[in-house]
Amino acid sequence: MGSRAVGSDLTTTDVAGLSRLLTAGEVSAVEVATAHLDRIAAEDGALGAYLHVERDSALAAAAAVDAARAAGDELGPLAGVPVALKDLVVTEGVPTTSGSKILEGWRPPYSATIATRLAEAGTVLLGKTNMDEFAMGSSTENSAYQVTRNPWDRDRIPGGSSGGSSAAVAGHLAPWSIGTDTGGSIRQPAAVTGLVGHKPTYGSVSRYGLIAFSSSLDQAGPMARTVLDAAVMHEVIGGHDPRDSTSIDSPLTGLAAAARAGAAGDLRGLRVGVVRELGGDGHTEGYEDGVLARTREAVELLASLGAEVVEVSCPSFDLALPAYYLIAPSEASSNLSRYEGVRFGLRVGDDGSHDLDEVMALTREQGFGPEVKRRIILGTYALSSGLYDAYYAQAQKVRTLIARDFTAAFTGVDVLVSPTTPTVAFPIGSRVEDPIAMYAADLCTLPASLAGLPAISVPSGLSEGLPVGFQVMAPALADDRCYRVAAALEAAQDAARGHRLLDELPGGRA
């Protein structure tokens, strides 16, 4: 095998394929890591997906996998598979910034549970990916460090807040990555880059070591090129963790099996509800025609595979966006109070002329970007005495209404579907000064976030040459249904198309 040919093939091979090659000894972990690191060196200057690349330690970890395999050690199926982590996943000794200047240069003294579980599975950390500062945004333009570009069109956003992760995987700079989702930050970037992204049931993946944004909503999950790869990663990172008090103490299995079952293409007996309030009749304002067309086609495809399709109304979903933009900033204003310039991170103004309060205010003023400041101020407002009942408490009650709509809907159907986001990737710079327009990108993803339910985004095709995402939502702990339905859709589309959607990426197989 010529190393050049191997290199380009290895970066376009999915995780299932890499796992087979590594297990069979047809390629070494060092070859796989090198192929990705070389492609990062060549391409990431233009893409801006990574904030930090761990070249030396990645090669050392890969060499250790190869040595263990040569010595006859029993290795797991993912040993030697590279991975990228969103930069809010705390990694011991490896820079972790959450996209913020306030954590510039910080090297954490411990690792997140999900980072530890991925390492224990033998995966090789390539680096940390760019993101909107503290995960606040839908375009990754709120990163304090750099702009990240969409591999499908480099003048457009890769989604957010996990936009470095989406650009890395769609741009073949990592076979898969970890994203986190508070209001749609896994699903929306996956949708606009042609990837699969799953937000797990709240509590099914540990939050220990994830830099907090909105603690009652934050959840980490997989971003991958195939539904099966996403399910495999979910099984690695998921399951009970005593270090997260909101972690659900029940086993998490059957996700990869559900993806394999779905790919067989038989959905007879499955009841699918199309949510009217998310792009249906009377609710199409702000949705692009191409997105609605791909969504209709995906629904028809599910029906052709035997699913029974009905329209479902969830009237409270109309209030998801206002409720979210009160709850998330409120929790953020509290969570981000820990950045006070004393225990870690940036300190500004400590020159003897300022007291502690002033140093805190100067540190936070310089360390936080505009969207973070806006949300801290909004959250401080929504939590202030006299306004608490009208805003925060009211939003928490609306959350109950949304959860009840889901419960009612799931008495008649097994899954709910919708577009993932109302538009294809928008041009860089087009929404930066208009928070309301930016927030609209989360319209379809917010209901499942507020209710804590699992939801996946799977590609449904292209509109004007750009990827469109299809969302599948399921009851709590029924993540397997998301994988089953998404895999059925993926397999049927790939078969009809004759290739994977990502194969149409401009220059993707260069």
Added chain:
Amino acid sequence: MSSISRDDVAHLARLARLAVTDEELDRFAGQLDQVLAAVARVGDAAVADVPPMTHAVPLTNVLRADVVAPSLSRDVVLAGAPAAEDDRFRVPRILGDAE
């Protein structure tokens, strides 16, 4: 529902320990007023008898045995601090000259 003024933003920024600039006050006041107008719709919901949902998971009071477990060493923790002295976090003075 109320709107948010430039003075409100200045007060909230002070409460949140953000030394915002005049230019930011102007910009944020306008933007936050827009956001507030957009989220005020939650007030339209009929929720008089609806309990608030604070969490997606019905878990309360998760306890563990009260035994000492390994934790990070003092040196490791202080290594990440912006300033340390005598094995402690060093902070700027907390009282002004007049106090």
